Amino acid sequence: MSKLSYTKALNRALGDALAEDPAVFVLGEDIGAGLAGPTLGLLDRFGPGRVVDTPLSEQAFTGMAVGAALAGRKPVIEFQIPALLFLVFEQLVNQAHKFSLMTGGQTGVPLTCLVPGSGSRDGWAGQHSDHPYSLFAHAGVKTVVPATPTDAYGLLLSAVRDPDPVVVFAPAAVLGVRENVTWELAPVPLGSARVHRPGTDVTVVAVGHLVHEALAVAEELAGEISVEVLDPRTLHPFDWAALAASLERTGRLVVIDDSNRSCGIGAEILATAAEEMRLTAPPRRITRPDGAVLPFAPALDRALQPGREQLLHAVRSVVKNPWR
Amino acid sequence: MTDRHLPDLADPEGRYRMLRLIRGFEQLALGLVKSGAITGGIHPYIGQEAVAVGVCAALRPQDRITSTHRGHGHVLAKGADPGRLLAELCGRVGGLNQGRGGSMHAADLSLGILGANGIVGAGAPIAVGAAWAARQAGEDRVAVSFFGDGALNQGVLLESLNLAAVWRLPVLFVCENNGYATTLPAATAVAGSGTGRAAGFGIPAVEVDGMDTEAVREATELAVRRAREGGGPAFLECRTYRFEGHHTMERRMKLRYRSTEEIEHWRARDPLERAAAGLADGRRAGLDAAVDAELAEAERFALASDHPDPAGACDHLYADGLRPRAGAVA
Ligand SMILES: Cc1ncc(C[n+]2csc(CCOP(=O)(O)OP(=O)(O)O)c2C)c(N)n1
Ligand SMILES: [Mg+2]
Numbered sequence: 001m002s003k004l005s006y007t008k009a010l011n012r013a014l015g016d017a018l019a020e021d022p023a024v025f026v027l028g029e030d031i032g033a034g035l036a037g038p039t040l041g042l043l044d045r046f047g048p049g050r051v052v053d054t055p056l057s058e059q060a061f062t063g064m065a066v067g068a069a070l071a072g073r074k075p076v077i078e079f080q081i082p083a084l085l086f087l088v089f090e091q092l093v094n095q096a097h098k099f100s101l102m103t104g105g106q107t108g109v110p111l112t113c114l115v116p117g118s119g120s121r122d123g124w125a126g127q128h129s130d131h132p133y134s135l136f137a138h139a140g141v142k143t144v145v146p147a148t149p150t151d152a153y154g155l156l157l158s159a160v161r162d163p164d165p166v167v168v169f170a171p172a173a174v175l176g177v178r179e180n181v182t183w184e185l186a187p188v189p190l191g192s193a194r195v196h197r198p199g200t201d202v203t204v205v206a207v208g209h210l211v212h213e214a215l216a217v218a219e220e221l222a223g224e225i226s227v228e229v230l231d232p233r234t235l236h237p238f239d240w241a242a243l244a245a246s247l248e249r250t251g252r253l254v255v256i257d258d259s260n261r262s263c264g265i266g267a268e269i270l271a272t273a274a275e276e277m278r279l280t281a282p283p284r285r286i287t288r289p290d291g292a293v294l295p296f297a298p299a300l301d302r303a304l305q306p307g308r309e310q311l312l313h314a315v316r317s318v319v320k321n322p323w324r
Numbered sequence: 325m326t327d328r329h330l331p332d333l334a335d336p337e338g339r340y341r342m343l344r345l346i347r348g349f350e351q352l353a354l355g356l357v358k359s360g361a362i363t364g365g366i367h368p369y370i371g372q373e374a375v376a377v378g379v380c381a382a383l384r385p386q387d388r389i390t391s392t393h394r395g396h397g398h399v400l401a402k403g404a405d406p407g408r409l410l411a412e413l414c415g416r417v418g419g420l421n422q423g424r425g426g427s428m429h430a431a432d433l434s435l436g437i438l439g440a441n442g443i444v445g446a447g448a449p450i451a452v453g454a455a456w457a458a459r460q461a462g463e464d465r466v467a468v469s470f471f472g473d474g475a476l477n478q479g480v481l482l483e484s485l486n487l488a489a490v491w492r493l494p495v496l497f498v499c500e501n502n503g504y505a506t507t508l509p510a511a512t513a514v515a516g517s518g519t520g521r522a523a524g525f526g527i528p529a530v531e532v533d534g535m536d537t538e539a540v541r542e543a544t545e546l547a548v549r550r551a552r553e554g555g556g557p558a559f560l561e562c563r564t565y566r567f568e569g570h571h572t573m574e575r576r577m578k579l580r581y582r583s584t585e586e587i588e589h590w591r592a593r594d595p596l597e598r599a600a601a602g603l604a605d606g607r608r609a610g611l612d613a614a615v616d617a618e619l620a621e622a623e624r625f626a627l628a629s630d631h632p633d634p635a636g637a638c639d640h641l642y643a644d645g646l647r648p649r650a651g652a653v654a
Pocket of ligand 2: 473500501506
């Protein structure tokens with residue numbers, strides 16, 4: 001048995017992907033030095049032809065990765081900060097994502113983007129604290145947010161093997177999480193949700209680091225309310241069947257999601273559940289405010305993030321309030 | 325609008341004082357990162373002070389600047405109050421941005437400081453826009469964009485050079501080439517040279533010793549005079565060095581991208597010592613004491629300032645006061 005950290009799990013997945021397929025290569029800023037963690041030691045192991053340190057030219061190297069993918073390679077780009085995705089939205093959404101359809105299926109673009117440290121990091125302020133996974137789900141890019149070390153390993157490996165572009169968000173708040181691993185690490189299929197804790201009264205859908213908050217709330221409420229914690233793991237394509245099955249059991253839904261409220265993935269989950277699934281009470285979601293920009297001061301930053309107290313309150317209220 | 329220079333930087337003593345203020349401010353901030361009063365760390369400017377002071381010495385109060393993630397030196401040299409900058413770093417309501425921005429977004433619009441910036445290269449087009457607006461308004465203000473060698477590889481920086489050149493805008497591009505973008509050596513990342521790139525757009529470009537305040541000031545004065553007279557943009561590449569790590573986080577990591585000899589070589593060229601050598605005998609101690617007193621007062625002010633009320637976390641999200649919906653139904 002060993003303790004596996006989330007960052008180490010990403011590191012293992014990249015190492016295994018590089019080892020199993022010579023088409024795979026990793027590129028990004030300061031990755032030779034392993035500054036962010038996931039690429040630590042890979043340059044020594046695989047050399048500068050497979051682990052490529054780039055100048056600060058995100059648009060060019062993302063576009064270059066698209067080109068390399070069209071030429072048969074499988075690039076993995078590590079982005080130092082989530083805001084860099086805004087710079088390369090063109091290359092990811094308007095180029096990589098559209099090639100399969102626009103070429104009539106002649107090619108896919110097997111490109112993986114890894115964002116270690118997404119969401120708030122204490123004290124990094126407005127331009128370094130975004131969590132834009134809903135933007136990619138909205139655009140239709142495959143989008144993954146692992147919550148645990150074993151899922152981080154399994155989903156990143158599947159993302160690299162996938163024939164389409166995939167963006168993998170590794171929230172800053174889980175990078176330090178460690179897990180006892182007694183089994184072989186294995187790939188986790190994209191598009192499959194995971195029930196972390198079964199329950200019968202309320203389904204809490206939690207995204208990324210918030211899975212751990214949801215589990216804490218479920219534990220706190222045990223004996224009073226039976227909470228099922230469902231982690232979608234992949235936001236696009238979403239495992240709607242798993243959500244429907246869970247709501248068949250509970251009939252009540254609360255979503256906790258680190259997106260801005262309007263047009264966030266939490267909104268989509270509530271809407272789909274309301275349209276298509278069994279709900280015995282009005283659903284709730286906990287998100288960042290509409291259009292939030294995280295302020296610098298730690299107390300202000302925390303005030304805008306979805307939190308445990310709000311979740312506790314929402315779970316109690318959906319149990320008390322059926323449709324009128 | 326008659327002042328030729330930022331008043332504090334008009335003479336060599338004033339410039340020494342500002343170099344020393346920036347150096348002392350950064351040392352103070354490093355201590356407050358360690359103690360936890362500053363969250364998130366900082367990108368220290370220590371070693372590069374001659375660039376901020378030399379450039380700002382050639383500016384007027386109405387001129388505007390855009391800065392970087394390593395911005396404290398620029399912000400202070402353009403005239404920001406050290407106490408309010410420090411309070412900002414500590415996330416207090418008395419800060420320049422009321423604790424909303426922090427180190428990487430420090431701004432004082434009343435002084436023409438359009439902000440430090442968390443995105444490499446992002447300040448360049450903003451400076452171009454400020455210069456364009458000034459020219460349209462018939463004002464003889466210039467705009468200065470500070471950026472690092474890493475930003476030379478951002479497409480938006482090259483696009484900005486082009487706009488400034490084709491429209492002959494009064495903007496000065498100041499590249500602080502400290503040899504590295506985080507761990508990446510500029511020598512392995514920049515094809516050709518910064519000045520060569522600017523020259524490719526027809527922009528007059530010179531290399532300057534970025535450890536020499538007076539050399540930077542003289543080059544800037546030439547460029548700024550020409551820009552005010554309608555002669556268009558200019559590009560300065562200041563060769564400099566940061567004495568500390570890229571970010572305070574780096575102190576906890578064992579990174580080996582710079583040799584001890586290299587660091588010692590550059591430390592021996594300390595811009596502060598160079599400026600001190602030009603002072604009249606016996607003046608240094610008095611200036612140092614005055615700066616130390618000012619910094620002690622800045623620290624007192626910053627730490628006495630209140631923490632912001634979490635209820636106001638969405639204040640200022642919109643200029644018209646629009647309140648967003650909260651993240652949860654009460
Ligand atoms: C567009 C962009 N890419 C990457 C980063 C992450 N990052 C922050 S500072 C930095 C290095 C910048 O180097 P340089 O421009 O030379 O400035 P220096 O840090 O040397 O002052 C990097 C890669 C960023 N903030 N913005
Ligand atoms: Mg640099």
